[in-house]
Amino acid sequence: MSAVLADMPKTEMSKADMSKTVPPATTKAIAPSKGGRPWTFYVLATLFGFYVIALYGPMFCIYVLSFQDIRGGLVFPMKGTSLHWFVDLFTQVRTGDVKGSFDRSIKLAIIVTVITVVVSFLAGLGFRKRFRGDTVVFYMMIGSLVAPGLVLGLGTGLLFQALGLNASWYTSALGAQLSWTLPFGVLVMFAVMSRFNNVWEEAAYDLGASRWQSIRLVMIPVLAPGLVAVALFGFTLSYDEFARSLQTAGSLNTLPLEIWSMTLNVTSPSLYALGTVTTIVSFIVIGASLGSIVLIQKKRGSSTKG
Numbered sequence: 001m002s003a004v005l006a007d008m009p010k011t012e013m014s015k016a017d018m019s020k021t022v023p024p025a026t027t028k029a030i031a032p033s034k035g036g037r038p039w040t041f042y043v044l045a046t047l048f049g050f051y052v053i054a055l056y057g058p059m060f061c062i063y064v065l066s067f068q069d070i071r072g073g074l075v076f077p078m079k080g081t082s083l084h085w086f087v088d089l090f091t092q093v094r095t096g097d098v099k100g101s102f103d104r105s106i107k108l109a110i111i112v113t114v115i116t117v118v119v120s121f122l123a124g125l126g127f128r129k130r131f132r133g134d135t136v137v138f139y140m141m142i143g144s145l146v147a148p149g150l151v152l153g154l155g156t157g158l159l160f161q162a163l164g165l166n167a168s169w170y171t172s173a174l175g176a177q178l179s180w181t182l183p184f185g186v187l188v189m190f191a192v193m194s195r196f197n198n199v200w201e202e203a204a205y206d207l208g209a210s211r212w213q214s215i216r217l218v219m220i221p222v223l224a225p226g227l228v229a230v231a232l233f234g235f236t237l238s239y240d241e242f243a244r245s246l247q248t249a250g251s252l253n254t255l256p257l258e259i260w261s262m263t264l265n266v267t268s269p270s271l272y273a274l275g276t277v278t279t280i281v282s283f284i285v286i287g288a289s290l291g292s293i294v295l296i297q298k299k300r301g302s303s304t305k306g
Contacts, residue, residue: 062272068084068272074268085270085273104169104253108254120182123189142183145184150243150246167247168252169248169252172249173248173250189230192223193223232286240278240282255278
C-alpha cells in the first residue's frame with residue numbers, strides 16, 4: 001500500500017489523504033450560512049415575548065389604573081388621570097391602616113435585616129473550620145426552608161399562645177420571619193466566605209492586627225458586597241412575607257396582611273395605588289443595594305490601583 005501511494009502523483013495523494021481525514025458533510029447546518037437566524041429562534045422569541053407579557057402585563061395594568069381619576073373605576077378605559085387615589089390611600093380611614101401597616105413592615109424588615117446579616121456573618125466565621133456536629137447544626141439552620149410557611153407561622157402562634165404570650169409583629173412575627181430569612185442569609189454567606197482568601201487575614205496578623213481588627217479592617221471590607229446581598233435578601237423576604245405573618249402578627253397588621261384585608265372590603269383604585277407604592281419601595285431598596293455594591297467595587301478598584 002505504501003508503494004502504491006509513493007507512485008501516485010502528489011495531487012492524488014492529497015486527495016486520498018483528505019478523503020481519509022475529512023468526513024463528508026452529511027448534515028445540514030441549522031443556521032443559514034449568510035448570517036440569518038433559524039426558524040427556531042423566532043419561535044422561542046415569540047414564546048418568551050408571551051411569557052414576559054403574561055408576567056408583567058397585569059403589573060403594568062395595576063400601575064396605570066392607580067393613576068385613575070376620581071370618576072374612574074377598577075377597569076379600563078381610564079377617565080382622566082390624577083393622584084387622587086395616592087392621597088386617598090394615606091388619608092381616608094375606609095382604606096384601612098395603610099400608614100401604620102407600612103410603618104410596621106419597614107421597621108420589621110429593618111430589624112430582620114440587621115439580625116440576618118449579623119447571624120449569617122457569625123455563622124460564616126464559625127463554619128470556616130470543621131467541628132463536631134457541624135453537619136447537624138447546618139441542617140438545623142436550613143431545615144425551616146422545607147416546612148410550609150403557613151404551617152410554621154401557625155406553629156409559632158400556637159407556641160406563643162401556650163406560653164401565655166401575646167403575638168405581635170415585633171416578637172412572634174419577627175421569629176417566624178427569621179426562620180425564613182436566616183437560611184437564605186447563611187447559604188449566601190457560605191458561598192461568599194468560600195471565596196475569601198485566608199492569606200489576607202494571615203497578613204493582617206503578621207502586621208500585628210488583633211482578631212477584631214482583622215475582622216473589621218480586612219474581612220468586612222472584602223466581604224462587603226456579600227453582606228449587602230444578605231441584607232437585600234433579608235429585607236425583601238421580610239417586607240412581602242405573608243404566610244409566616246398571618247398567624248403571628250397579632251392585632252396589628254403588616255403591609256402584606258393589610259393588602260390582603262383590603263382585597264376583601266375595598267373596591268377602589270386605592271388598592272392599585274398601594275401596589276404601586278410597594279413596588280416603588282422595593283425598586284428603591286434593590287437599586288440602593290446594587291448601587292452600594294457598585295460603589296464598593298469601584299472604591300476597591302481605585303484603592304488597588306493607588
